[in-house]
Structures are given as structure tokens and as C-alpha cells.
Amino acid sequence: MRVVVAHENLDFDALGAMVLAGRLFPGSLLALVGGLEGPLKEIAPLLEDRLDLVPASEIPLDRVSEVILVDNARPERIGPFRALVGRVPFLVYDHHPRTPGDVPAVGGRVEPVGATVSLLVPLLWERGLALTPLEATLAYAGLWEDTGGFSFPSTTPLDLEAAHRLTLMGAEIPRVREWVRPHMGEEARGILRALLRSARVVEVEGFRLLLARAREEGYVPALAPLAHTLLDLYEAEGVLLVLRLGREVLLIARSKDRLDVARWLAEVGGGGHPRAAFARVRGEREAVRRLLQSLSRHLEPEPILREAMTSPVEVLPPTTVREALRLLEERGYGAMPVVVPLEGGGVRVLGLARRRDLRRAERLGLLGHPVEGFLARALILPPDTPLSQAEARLKEGGGRVLVGERVGEGWRLLGIFTRTDLYRRRPAPEAPVGQRVLEALPEGARQVVLALKEAFPQGVYLVGGAVRDALLGRSGPDLDLLLEPGVRVEEVARHLVARFGGSYALHYAFGTGRVRLPFGLTVDLAESREEVYPYPGALPRVRPAPIPKDLERRDYTVNAMALSLATLELLDPHGGLSDLRARLLRPLHPLSFVEDPSRIVRGARLAARLAFRFAEEALKALPPALLP
Numbered sequence: 001m002r003v004v005v006a007h008e009n010l011d012f013d014a015l016g017a018m019v020l021a022g023r024l025f026p027g028s029l030l031a032l033v034g035g036l037e038g039p040l041k042e043i044a045p046l047l048e049d050r051l052d053l054v055p056a057s058e059i060p061l062d063r064v065s066e067v068i069l070v071d072n073a074r075p076e077r078i079g080p081f082r083a084l085v086g087r088v089p090f091l092v093y094d095h096h097p098r099t100p101g102d103v104p105a106v107g108g109r110v111e112p113v114g115a116t117v118s119l120l121v122p123l124l125w126e127r128g129l130a131l132t133p134l135e136a137t138l139a140y141a142g143l144w145e146d147t148g149g150f151s152f153p154s155t156t157p158l159d160l161e162a163a164h165r166l167t168l169m170g171a172e173i174p175r176v177r178e179w180v181r182p183h184m185g186e187e188a189r190g191i192l193r194a195l196l197r198s199a200r201v202v203e204v205e206g207f208r209l210l211l212a213r214a215r216e217e218g219y220v221p222a223l224a225p226l227a228h229t230l231l232d233l234y235e236a237e238g239v240l241l242v243l244r245l246g247r248e249v250l251l252i253a254r255s256k257d258r259l260d261v262a263r264w265l266a267e268v269g270g271g272g273h274p275r276a277a278f279a280r281v282r283g284e285r286e287a288v289r290r291l292l293q294s295l296s297r298h299l300e301p302e303p304i305l306r307e308a309m310t311s312p313v314e315v316l317p318p319t320t321v322r323e324a325l326r327l328l329e330e331r332g333y334g335a336m337p338v339v340v341p342l343e344g345g346g347v348r349v350l351g352l353a354r355r356r357d358l359r360r361a362e363r364l365g366l367l368g369h370p371v372e373g374f375l376a377r378a379l380i381l382p383p384d385t386p387l388s389q390a391e392a393r394l395k396e397g398g399g400r401v402l403v404g405e406r407v408g409e410g411w412r413l414l415g416i417f418t419r420t421d422l423y424r425r426r427p428a429p430e431a432p433v434g435q436r437v438l439e440a441l442p443e444g445a446r447q448v449v450l451a452l453k454e455a456f457p458q459g460v461y462l463v464g465g466a467v468r469d470a471l472l473g474r475s476g477p478d479l480d481l482l483l484e485p486g487v488r489v490e491e492v493a494r495h496l497v498a499r500f501g502g503s504y505a506l507h508y509a510f511g512t513g514r515v516r517l518p519f520g521l522t523v524d525l526a527e528s529r530e531e532v533y534p535y536p537g538a539l540p541r542v543r544p545a546p547i548p549k550d551l552e553r554r555d556y557t558v559n560a561m562a563l564s565l566a567t568l569e570l571l572d573p574h575g576g577l578s579d580l581r582a583r584l585l586r587p588l589h590p591l592s593f594v595e596d597p598s599r600i601v602r603g604a605r606l607a608a609r610l611a612f613r614f615a616e617e618a619l620k621a622l623p624p625a626l627l628p
Contacts (some may be wrong), residue, residue, distance in 0.1 A: 001029065001063045005056070005081055007072040008034025012180060013115045013142030015040065015068035017093060019051065019135050020120040021095065024127075024396070025068055031056045034081035043179055050134055056080050064088060066520070069320070071116040072097070073102040073443065086501075087521025089477055092442065093119050095146075096273060097262060104444030106477040106521040111440075112274070114147035114159040118602065126611060133170035136425070140171035145180045148228060153256055154275050180444055191216055191243070192226055196586040201236060203226040204295050206302040206388040207258055211288075215244040224276070227254040242288060251279040251287065257300075264298040267291060303584040304384035305390050308422070309403045309415030315339045316353055321374060322367040337378055337402055338371060346410030349402065351375025380404045383414055390417055433471070433577070434568030438463070440470040444521050445479050448496040451499050455566040459484035460492065461562040462549060468558050472610065479523045482562060485544050489525045497521060529553075548573055555599040556606070557586045579615070585613035593618075593625035600625060 006014035010032070014474065018030050032053040036044050048562055056079045067081055071094045087105055092105035095116045102255045109119045117139040119411055124131070131139070143163055145448045147155040150163070167173065194214035203207045210230055227239050231254060234318065238255035253261035254276055261277040262270075268287045269309040270279025281287040314331065316338045317326055328336060335354040339347035357374050361367065366374075379397035381390055382405065393401055400418040404411040431439070438446060444627075445466075451461050469475055483489060493504035493513045502517040510529035530545035530553060547562055548571070554560035557576040558570060579586050585603050600622065606612055 003595035016142030105442035311415035346407030459487035
């Protein structure tokens with residue numbers, strides 16, 4: 001029996017993800033752990049006869065063979081199913097950051113997107129699985145709620161793509177708004193008034209944190225939306241709500257940027273998303289004191305002008321209004337500084353020639369006049385000015401400031417900073433390929449890889465489909481490991497079983513082995529070798545060889561990549577990464593299909609499953625392999 005479970009107090013994203021997982025894994029039971037949260041309680045009676053939710057207490061654990069866990073990876077939040085962790089395979093689909101102690105998953109997908117349903121919708125779409133309008137609407141409601149109507153900083157392009165596809169599947173957007181709109185009861189309004197009375201802004205390293213307290217007897221629903229309300233009211237970058245509800249103290253934190261509130265609240269035992277976190281604490285004063293003291297440690301460095309400016313900055317010499325306007329329009333700029341060169345390499349900045357001012361001069365018939373008579377004041381700031389300070393000076397500078405360093409009596413201009421630069425989204429630096437593979441692995445597989453990385457300083461490689469699927473954001477219940485000459489299969493198998501439990505089988509004649517771990521992961525081990533085919537279709541002759549030689553015997557370039565566990569460097573001698581990006585299946589050499597025609601069948605299956613296509617040389621290599 002396969003069950004789908006999320007966590008206690010289901011919200012729309014958790015319920016929507018459960019419904020989608022039920023579609024992906026037909027025949028699964030949707031298990032209800034605990035109750036429903038907030039607005040979902042109000043509409044639950046309308047859905048009871050449409051969604052077959054089974055209370056967890058009614059499911060016999062001894063009959064469960066696999067668990068699909070969505071919107072959660074924490075074992076303490078899955079009720080009785082916690083007893084199955086380590087005993088049956090878990091597949092985890094979750095948008096929360098990984099934390100120590102997560103369920104050791106053997107498959108699924110964990111990625112920091114706005115909502116868990118965004119990870120499941122593409123899988124349904126690829127497989128051509130349809131949803132009913134009700135199912136699509138529930139999933140869309142999860143997206144809307146967890147992304148704040150696609151306005152929270154955690155929203156990603158994947159969330160917007162999922163929303164588009166759910167709309168095509170019949171999601172009723174007006175109903176979503178009706179379901180998810182927070183209904184603030186009298187208790188919540190009373191707490192909001194108390195929060196407003198106690199609110200104060202704490203500024204640390206340019207980060208504005210709003211701290212507010214309130215007290216109420218008993219549980220009050222829909223408190224989290226109050227945090228976003230206060231963020232907007234006070235134009236703060238972060239908020240910490242301290243709520244005493246009866247004997248319990250709740251901390252709710254939100255941030256727009258720079259502060260990972262999940263790590264911050266971990267100081268007092270909390271957790272959550274980088275932009276939304278929660279904690280229950282004892283000792284309100286001590287908890288708040290610790291958080292405020294540690295705030296600076298958790299802040300990302302504040303961006304400075306040098307990192308955000310447009311560089312280099314183009315300048316104008318003293319000229320006529322006509323020529324300055326021509327150059328501004330030719331380059332598409334709203335303004336350019338007018339400067340006079342000085343000895344020593346600096347310049348004297350006369351001011352800013354703004355296109356709107358020069359057009360006004362044109363209407364007045366002043367095109368032939370010197371531009372110096374129509375310049376706006378130029379505000380110049382040093383390059384290490386914090387962005388928060390520069391933003392405050394933009395209005396003073398007419399929407400732009402120059403960035404420069406003093407050179408004698410003048411300036412060396414480094415760039416210009418405008419409102420466009422302020423709102424331009426800068427791409428985050430991409431992590432190295434090896435790190436991306438490691439982070440994409442399911443938690444159980446990642447634990448195995450890290451354990452081997454620690455135990456075997458050299459000679460163990462993750463290879464083949466495991467690398468390919470991790471780079472595609474996919475995963476399965478198997479790991480393929482390749483061992484350099486000198487590292488023995490039996491040694492690695494014994495280590496894995498000693499560390500995680502389970503069993504192993506060895507095939508000494510072929511230098512291979514298989515380890516079955518108790519939480520459902522299968523690890524295939526092979527000592528690196530090369531193959532020689534004496535004639536087409538014959539079984540290969542094998543002999544030990546270095547890793548690059550072993551990769552030469554693979555079927556397609558996308559399967560001929562290996563990740564060194566020691567260095568996390570990707571070995572890609574045949575251009576598999578490039579073909580992966582192009583979604584191409586390219587054989588390693590012209591006789592690949594002739595030597596082993598079964599590679600054609602494997603390629604067809606891969607193409608269908610991953611939406612790949614055969615490269616041109618693969619199509620040309622098919623006829624000789626299919627001759628009788």
C-alpha cells in the first residue's frame with residue numbers, strides 16, 4: 001500500500017500537493033494527519049465527498065510499502081508514519097530548505113520554490129495527466145497562498161509556469177481568491193491593534209527590522225498574514241512578531257531580503273523558509289534578546305553602489321543643447337554628466353544634461369545655446385556607499401546619482417546609479433556543477449554520498465543516470481557508483497551496511513555489487529573497467545581500467561558523466577553536460593548501436609521519459625545496427 005501524507009494542520013499547498021501526488025501515483029491513499037488550517041476549515045465540508053482523505057489512525061502501518069511525503073520533510077510532523085522512517089522508501093516533494101534530521105528520502109524533488117505544487121505540476125504535464133477543475137483549483141490555491149498572490153520574495157518562474165498550466169487545466173481563479181482571502185476575525189483585529197501600539201523599528205547594518213508584541217488568551221487563526229501587513233505599513237525589510245497566546249509564546253518572522261529567517265529563528269529552536277519562519281519558545285525576553293544579538297551574524301552583507309551601478313558611465317564635453325540632445329537620443333539615455341578634464345586624470349563635473357530639460361529648451365528655440373546653462377545638479381557618492389543610503393539620495397539627485405572617487409580637485413567617475421539599477425534583478429551566482437548535483441539528490445541518497453565522501457578520500461564516483469537525473473532536477477530510488485582500481489566493491493558495500501544497515505550481494509567475477517539499504521535506497525557498485533566486443537552482438541570482454549576508459553563504454557554522452565565524491569568535480573569527457581542542456585541523445589561513437597543494439601531501445605525509453613530527442617548522428621547510425 002502506498003500513502004501520500006503532508007503534515008498536521010494542512011494548508012492549501014499541502015492539500016493541493018497531496019491531490020497532485022495522488023494523480024502521479026494512482027491507487028495511493030491520501031492520509032490526513034491532524035486537522036486543517038485557517039480558511040481550509042471553512043471549505044472542507046464542500047470537498048469531503050470529492051476528496052477521499054483517510055485519517056492516519058485508520059491506516060494499518062504494517063501494510064504500508066511506500067510513503068509519498070509532500071510539503072514537509074520532517075519526521076516529527078507526520079504522526080504515526082514516523083514509525084516507518086528507515087523501514088520503507090520515502091519520496092519527498094518539498095519546497096522548504098533541507099535541514100539536519102530530514103526524512104532519508106530515496107526520491108522526489110526538494111527545491112526552494114514558492115510552493116510545493118510547483119514541483120509536481122511539471123511532472124503531471126510531462127506525463128499528460130489531467131486534473132479535474134476542482135483539483136486544479138485546489139493546487140492553484142496552494143500556489144496563491146504560499147506565494148502571497150505571487151508577490152512574496154520566494155516566488156520563482158517555476159511557480160508562474162505552474163499557475164499557467166493549472167489555469168489551462170481548469171483552475172477557477174475567482175474561486176481561489178474567495179477561498180484564500182484571509183478573513184480577519186475580531187481576535188486577529190485586536191492583536192493587530194496591539195502590534196501597532198507596540199511596534200518599533202530596530203536598524204542593524206542598514207536592515208530595518210520591525211519588532212512588535214501582542215498578548216491574547218487562546219489560539220487565534222490567521223496570524224501569519226499580520227506579519228506581511230506590518231511589513232508593508234512600516235516599509236521594513238523584516239518583521240518579528242512576539243505573540244503570547246495563553247501560556248505559549250509564538251515567534252513569527254518574515255523578511256524581504258538579506259535575512260534568512262529560518263536560520264535566524266533556529267537560534268531559539270525554530271525553522272521554516274529563508275523568508276518565513278516560526279518558533280515556539282519559553283522565556284520571551286531571553287529569546288528576543290538572543291535573536292537581536294545574533295541578527296547581524298545572519299544578515300547578508302548590504303549591497304553597495306559598486307555592485308549595483310551601471311559602469312562605465314558615458315560623459316559629455318561642454319557643447320550645444322542641440323549636440324547634447326542628439327547624443328542622448330542616439331544612446332537612449334535619460335541623462336549624461338557634462339565634464340571638463342583636469343590634469344592628473346580626473347574630471348570636474350559641471351552637472352547632468354537631462355533629456356527632458358533639453359527638449360524643453362528645444363521647444364523654446366534654444367538649441368544653439370551652450371548646454372551648461374541647462375544642467376541639473378549632479379550628486380556624486382563614493383562606491384562603497386550602502387545601497388539603502390544611495391536609495392534615499394535618489395530623489396535628491398533627480399532619480400540618478402553618479403558614483404566616483406576623489407582625484408585631487410576633481411573626480412574619477414566609475415558609474416551611474418538610477419532607479420532602473422535599483423529594481424534590476426541581479427542573477428545569483430550559479431553553484432558549481434558538483435554542488436548542484438549533491439544538492440539535487442534526495443536526502444537519503446545525499447546522506448549516502450556524504451558518508452562515502454568522508455570514508456573514501458579518493459576513488460569513488462557517482463555516475464550515469466544518477467548524475468544525469470540530478471542535473472535535470474529528477475531522482476530515483478537507485479544510485480550508481482563507480483570505483484577506481486584500488487577501491488574494492490566489497491569494502492564499500494561493507495561500509496554502507498555498517499553505517500546504514502541493510503544487506504549486500506557481490507558478483508566477484510564481474511567486479512560488481514548491490515547494496516539494499518533499509519530506507520529503500522539501492523546502491524549499485526562497479527569497479528571501473530573497459531569492454532571489448534569481439535563481434536557485433538557478442539557479450540563484451542571486460543578488464544580493469546581507469547574511470548575515463550569506463551565512461552567510454554557508456555551508451556550516450558548524457559550517461560557518460562561522473563562526479564568525484566572526493567572533489568565534487570564533474571568528469572565529462574564526451575560533452576554530456578552540453579547535450580543535457582540541449583536535451584539530445586548522442587552515442588559516444590559511430591559503432592555504438594552495432595556493438596549493442598539494445599542501446600537503441602534504452603535511448604527510445606529515455607527520449608520518451610525525459611522529452612529528449614536523438615542527435616542527427618544517432619539517427620544516421622540506426623540503419624546499420626538494424627540490418628538482419
